[in-house]
Amino acid sequence: MRITMIGAGYVGLVSGVCFADFGHHVTCVDNVEEKVAALKAGTIPIYEPGLDELVKSNVKAGRLMFTTDLKAAVAEADVVFIAVGTPSRRGDGHADLSYVYAAAKDIAHAMTGFTVVVTKSTVPVGTGDEVERIIRSERPDAEFAVVSNPEFLREGAAIADFKRPDRIVIGSEDERASEVMREVYRPLYLNSAPLFFCDRRTSELIKYAGNAFLAMKITFINEMADLCEKVGADVQKVAKGIGMDKRIGDKFLHAGPGYGGSCFPKDTMALVKTAQDNDSPVRLIETTVAVNDTRKRAMARKVIAACGGSVRDKKIAVLGLTFKPNTDDMRDAPSLSIIQALQDNGALVHAYDPEGMEAARGMLPDVDLGDSPYDIAKGADALVLVTEWDEFRALDLRRLKPIMNAPVLVDLRNVYPADEVHRYGFEYHGVGR
Numbered sequence: 001m002r003i004t005m006i007g008a009g010y011v012g013l014v015s016g017v018c019f020a021d022f023g024h025h026v027t028c029v030d031n032v033e034e035k036v037a038a039l040k041a042g043t044i045p046i047y048e049p050g051l052d053e054l055v056k057s058n059v060k061a062g063r064l065m066f067t068t069d070l071k072a073a074v075a076e077a078d079v080v081f082i083a084v085g086t087p088s089r090r091g092d093g094h095a096d097l098s099y100v101y102a103a104a105k106d107i108a109h110a111m112t113g114f115t116v117v118v119t120k121s122t123v124p125v126g127t128g129d130e131v132e133r134i135i136r137s138e139r140p141d142a143e144f145a146v147v148s149n150p151e152f153l154r155e156g157a158a159i160a161d162f163k164r165p166d167r168i169v170i171g172s173e174d175e176r177a178s179e180v181m182r183e184v185y186r187p188l189y190l191n192s193a194p195l196f197f198c199d200r201r202t203s204e205l206i207k208y209a210g211n212a213f214l215a216m217k218i219t220f221i222n223e224m225a226d227l228c229e230k231v232g233a234d235v236q237k238v239a240k241g242i243g244m245d246k247r248i249g250d251k252f253l254h255a256g257p258g259y260g261g262s263c264f265p266k267d268t269m270a271l272v273k274t275a276q277d278n279d280s281p282v283r284l285i286e287t288t289v290a291v292n293d294t295r296k297r298a299m300a301r302k303v304i305a306a307c308g309g310s311v312r313d314k315k316i317a318v319l320g321l322t323f324k325p326n327t328d329d330m331r332d333a334p335s336l337s338i339i340q341a342l343q344d345n346g347a348l349v350h351a352y353d354p355e356g357m358e359a360a361r362g363m364l365p366d367v368d369l370g371d372s373p374y375d376i377a378k379g380a381d382a383l384v385l386v387t388e389w390d391e392f393r394a395l396d397l398r399r400l401k402p403i404m405n406a407p408v409l410v411d412l413r414n415v416y417p418a419d420e421v422h423r424y425g426f427e428y429h430g431v432g433r
């Protein structure tokens with residue numbers, strides 16, 4: 001199969017390189033010239049474990065190429081995936097589809113022969129219809145079909161998720177296109193990955209319903225954590241106790257500072273908007289969005305309380321800035337709101353992240369970025385663990401205590417057992433324990 005991927009970001013690059021690794025011939029197109037130049041020179045613009053080697057081996061094997069020339073790449077493709085961004089639209093929270101529609105227009109003018117156009121970007125119900133309408137109106141003569149194939153990979157585990165997915169959802173109403181999609185994913189279903197076919201609108205909604213459900217599950221356990229603190233229960237044991245029930249499951253039941261990242265915040269919001277527009281409000285998700293929004297500043301209040309009621313002119317050392325470990329993605333990371341709230345209250349924030357420092361420099365200009373946890377802890381009045389990178393899981397508390405101004409650990413990810421931290425003379429504040 002000759003596959004062209006429009007957009008070489010977190011999803012387009014990982015999907016493209018994995019398709020190449022299956023043996024397909026893949027061209028990744030991006031309109032940011034520096035990104036394409038970097039990829040051509042063998043530099044990966046994002047941090048994703050294992051991606052570097054996989055790109056190198058597939059480029060070497062001649063199956064993977066990078067270009068800014070959309071026209072040439074689309075002209076020779078059997079299948080064109082749209083994997084451009086769909087951020088929240090400024091002002092109203094709907095998904096901004098301008099990048100998707102611009103790509104559709106460009107594809108229309110470039111395609112030759114029967115072409116399957118696949119939206120891999122997360123798009124609201126009905127977007128496939130509009131993509132089809134755009135292409136048809138630009139190129140009434142073209143032979144094509146528009147398919148929905150939402151992506152479920154998680155940053156930080158993206159390659160494994162792509163290669164061993166729980167399911168592959170394909171929304172197609174064209175038998176010829178469905179056959180092509182079967183061929184695209186054939187190397188995977190030999191491995192018994194379940195291909196799930198449905199109509200295009202259903203497929204588009206599955207993606208939002210899935211993300212909204214997971215966001216709701218996280219928010220549920222976060223509210224239980226707050227209740228645990230009030231009544232003297234332990235949220236980790238509550239999560240374990242309910243998670244052992246197979247109807248509930250034990251995943252996504254870790255209490256913390258609220259969900260963030262490049263997907264859940266924008267996708268829950270977009271679903272709320274779609275539902276309102278269709279006069280069928282999703283109240284559970286509206287509440288999830290509202291509860292999660294207030295949670296991040298509430299985490300800053302937890303830090304303030306741990307510092308005796310004020311952080312004015314105090315040094316707060318923040319460990320972890322990315323929205324989760326094993327990515328450099330800072331989009332909508334909880335750290336951003338927590339740090340802002342601490343600064344609003346007069347704190348001097350110092351921070352360290354294993355991979356997010358470059359992105360952080362642009363987004364957090366008033367934060368002092370250090371070289372290691374020990375570097376930022378010097379003279380600090382509290383150490384706040386925001387993102388649970390592995391390197392923060394076994395901090396040398398014996399070394400930290402004498403260099404800090406006050407031995408206070410606020411563990412927003414419940415990584416440490418309280419009694420162990422107490423043993424080293426630290427005050428410990430977790431979430432829901």
Ligand SMILES: NC(=O)c1ccc[n+]([C@@H]2O[C@H](COP(=O)([O-])OP(=O)(O)OC[C@H]3O[C@@H](n4cnc5c(N)ncnc54)[C@H](O)[C@@H]3O)[C@@H](O)[C@H]2O)c1
Pocket residue numbers: 006007008009010011012029030031032035070083084085086099102103120121122123151152153154155262263
């Ligand atoms: N990041 C994730 O974990 C994840 C997971 C599942 C689904 N998604 C969805 O996948 C989509 C892409 O997300 P992402 O995180 O990869 O975004 P991203 O911003 O990392 O990548 C998008 C890329 O598209 C490029 N682009 C935009 N318009 C273009 C055009 N006309 N021609 C060529 N290139 C163009 C941009 O330069 C950018 O490199 C979104 O809809 C997102 O919701 C993301």
